[in-house]
Structures are given as C-alpha cells and as structure tokens.
C-alpha cells in the first residue's frame with residue numbers, strides 16, 4: 001500500500017454536530033508515514049462502534065482498519081480499493097464511511113449499474129444537486145466529459161460551501177473501459193483530484209483492476225490504496241456463518257459443502273446463492289430445525305444432500321446482475337442481487353452479462369477451442385510439456401513457401417469451421433498449458449476426501465467434472481461415440497471473441 005495519512009481522527013466528543021451548517025471547513029492533514037493504533041485513540045463509544053464495524057466485516061479487519069485511517073478526517077490523496085470480484089470492497093467502504101463522524105456527505109456511483117458515461121454524469125450531478133439543494137437541479141446533463149467537469153465543479157462548490165467533506169465514490173471503475181471512449185473518460189476520472197483541486201472533496205475509486213493498470217496510463221497523482229485479496233475458505237466460512245439461527249447445524253452443513261463449492265467459485269455472492277437451496281435440502285430429513293444433529297444424523301443428512309450437491313457442482317456458471325448500491329445495508333444481503341443461470345442454447349452471451357467459471361474450466365475451454373481450431377498435426381509444434389520454454393527443438397525460420405502453406409491451411413481451417421477432437425487430445429493440450437501454471441494446480445487440487453483422491457486423481461476428476469459442465473452449458477458439444485475409435489468426440493462452440501473473453505487471471 002502507498003503512504004497512509006496520519007489518522008488524526010475526529011471523535012464523537014470532539015466532532016461538530018453532524019449536520020451543523022456552521023461547521024467550519026476542515027483543513028487538510030499533513031501526510032505522514034506514521035501510523036497509530038486505531039483503538040488507542042478511540043473513545044469508549046467509538047471503540048464499541050469500531051467493534052461493530054469489524055464484526056460486520058469478517059476477514060476484512062486489516063482493510064477496515066486501513067480504510068478508517070485513510071478516509072478521515074480529510075485525506076490529502078484519493079483512495080483506491082482494489083481486489084477481485086465480491087471480495088467485500090463495496091461493503092467495507094460503505095460501512096467504513098458510515099462509521100465516520102460526523103456522517104460524511106456521500107455521492108456514490110456504481111458504474112456497473114449505469115449504461116453510459118452520460119448516465120454516470122447524470123447520477124453524480126443529481127446526487128450533488130440534491131445535497132446542496134441547488135436550484136440548478138433541472139440543468140441539462142452534459143454529453144462531453146469536459147462539460148461534465150465544469151458542471152461537477154459548480155455542483156461541488158454548492159455542496160462544499162456548507163463546510164462538509166464530500167466523498168465522491170466511483171465503484172466498479174473497470175466498467176468504464178468497456179464504454180465508448182471509456183479510456184478517455186477513465187483517465188479524466190482519475191485526474192479529478194488534479195482537475196478539481198478541492199480539498200473538501202475526497203475521491204474514492206473501487207476497482208477490480210490493480211492501481212498500476214490505471215495510474216501508469218494517466219500519469220496522475222498516485223492514490224493511497226487498499227488491497228482486498230480473495231477470501232480463504234475459513235474466512236468465507238466465518239462470513240457465511242454470520243446470522244445463522246442454528247450455528248451448529250449450519251456449521252455441519254458447511255463442513256460438507258463449502259470446500260467442494262469453493263473450488264467452483266470463491267465469490268461470496270455466488271456461494272451464498274448456491275448454499276441457500278442446498279441448505280434447504282440438507283434440512284429436509286430434520287423434523288426440528290433447531291435440533292443439534294448427532295454424528296449418525298449428520299451422516300444421514302449428508303447422504304440425503306449428496307445427489308443435490310453433485311448437481312450444484314455441475315452448475316458452475318452464474319450471471320451476476322447488479323443493482324445500484326444506493327445505501328449500505330447492514331445485513332449480509334448487501335445491495336447487489338446475484339441471479340444464477342446456466343448458459344446455453346440460442347441466447348448467446350449478451351455483452352451486459354458476466355460469467356464466472358473456475359480457472360481450470362477456463363483452461364479447459366481454451367484447450368478445447370485450440371483443439372477445435374487447429375489440426376492435430378500442429379499440436380507437437382504448438383505445445384510441449386515445458387509450455388514452450390524449451391527452445392532446443394525450435395525449428396529454423398520458416399521460408400516464404402512454408403508461410404504461404406500455413407496461411408492456406410489456416411484459411412481452410414476457417415472455412416471448415418471448428419473440428420472435433422477426442423478426449424485424449426483435449427487432456428494432452430490441457431496438461432501442456434496448465435503445466436506452466438502452478439496456480440491452476442493449486443486451484444484444482446482437491447483437499448477434500450469427500451470428492452476424490454488427491455494429486456493427479458483429483459486434478460483429473462475435476463477436469464472431467466468441468467468438461468461435463470462445459471458440455472451441459474453448450475460451450476462444448478459431445479458427439480456420439482465414433483464407431484471406429486469407440487470413444488466420444490468433442491467440439492468447441494465458442495468463437496474467437498468469447499475465447500478472448502475467457503480471461504485467465
């Protein structure tokens with residue numbers, strides 16, 4: 001993380017009344033490398049509410065503490081929260097902001113719930129106009145970013161005139177990249193600190209991309225940043241255990257389902273959506289939902305659940321649909337809804353949809369794409385078990401004739417469309433491209449004895465499971481067994497665009 005700000009905290013006792021119009025504008029604190037323990041500076045009431053904040057954020061203690069340091073009283077630099085999907089960035093930020101005293105003025109825009117730059121401008125300006133109860137609320141929404149900056153400055157001037165800090169939050173910043181002229185807009189948003197030069201305005205960016213991805217591109221002032229790593233399975237368990245009416249029952253349920261599901265998805269929203277119906281199934285044999293199951297009962301519940309768990313593991317794809325987060329809800333439901341659905345059929349993939357699949361499924365899909373698009377004769381040249389790092393066998397530079405021959409072959413392949421391939425070839429390609437990624441092996445390694453053995457067996461059983469999921473989801477098709485070879489053949493149904501979207505991160 002970059003340089004934090006000295007936590008010159010405003011305590012309740014010392015703070016002016018939250019909405020007092022007479023509150024003086026706050027001065028900017030000096031930057032410092034020094035950090036103070038948060039609780040040490042806190043008064044009893046504050047430490048109680050700090051405990052409540054940390055309780056509401058299992059697995060995010062360090063991030064919540066950093067946020068409180070960096071958000072108040074008046075940070076001199078913008079703040080960037082970054083990390084993978086559903087790692088609690090939004091939740092932690094909104095809860096931390098709610099913890100601040102006096103309550104800050106918040107202008108929040110979740111880019112994922114907005115269709116265009118213009119919608120973003122409109123959302124921000126209307127929130128600001130509501131804050132300052134300005135008469136200009138009927139003004140035209142700017143089309144051009146430069147007009148937006150001018151309108152933003154005017155609207156902010158109205159809001160900060162009341163002496164309050166205004167926190168301007170851009171959530172899901174990475175979404176702007178996909179917008180028309182999104183690169184330009186992104187660079188402008190990241191330069192707001194330099195452009196506005198308003199000390200009372202605190203800029204907060206939330207993104208799944210790393211800071212380097214943005215700041216090398218804009219050359220603007222580098223913000224403070226807080227990283228949100230993926231949850232571990234134990235942290236996910238702590239989060240999912242919150243608010244359960246029968247913790248012992250739920251804990252025994254998580255004991256059997258969480259690890260296998262965690263290999264399919266680590267996203268909390270998806271896990272919660274998967275777990276809810278499974279838990280209902282799990283409880284079906286129970287007469288009393290408040291009962292604490294003994295060992296024999298636990299085994300019975302597991303046996304009852306097992307077939308349903310197998311089905312759930314096969315459905316690895318989900319379509320998160322995000323509603324805008326207007327306010328932070330205290331309960332774990334958050335402000336976003338996640339709807340699960342299997343891909344397939346003629347619907348295709350709308351650009352507004354996101355899909356999630358495990359890393360091993362992504363590699364498998366890419367392996368199938370390559371196997372369908374390239375003739376088997378090219379495999380030896382394209383792949384080797386060293387992932388291409390062994391240069392000893394590299395061929396001499398191709399002659400013009402051989403380049404022409406390859407071009408003609410490529411054209412023919414394109415004309416023919418995707419070809420079919422046997423399972424062995426798919427697995428050989430999969431093995432070659434995963435041999436360079438230890439991460440993949442970590443991900444598919446199955447520590448849970450319930451699902452399979454360990455090591456290679458676990459890897460293979462996972463791959464076969466993923467393969468069947470990809471077939472069920474129409475990403476791949478499986479032909480009937482070939483009468484000569486006696487085994488089934490597969491074909492990839494995805495095009496180059498989708499293959500490019502299968503981003504392995």
Ligand SMILES: Nc1ncnc2c1ncn2[C@@H]1O[C@H](COP(=O)(O)OP(=O)(O)OP(=O)(O)O)[C@@H](O)[C@H]1O
Pocket residue numbers: 056057058059060083084085086087088089090091092172207208228239268269331332333334335336
């Ligand atoms: N530590 C946590 N405790 C309780 N619930 C959590 C925690 N972390 C995440 N969640 C829940 O998981 C879901 C996703 O969290 P959140 O939206 O904060 O993640 P995010 O990192 O902002 O995701 P994205 O990058 O996709 O926008 C929400 O329902 C949220 O309430």
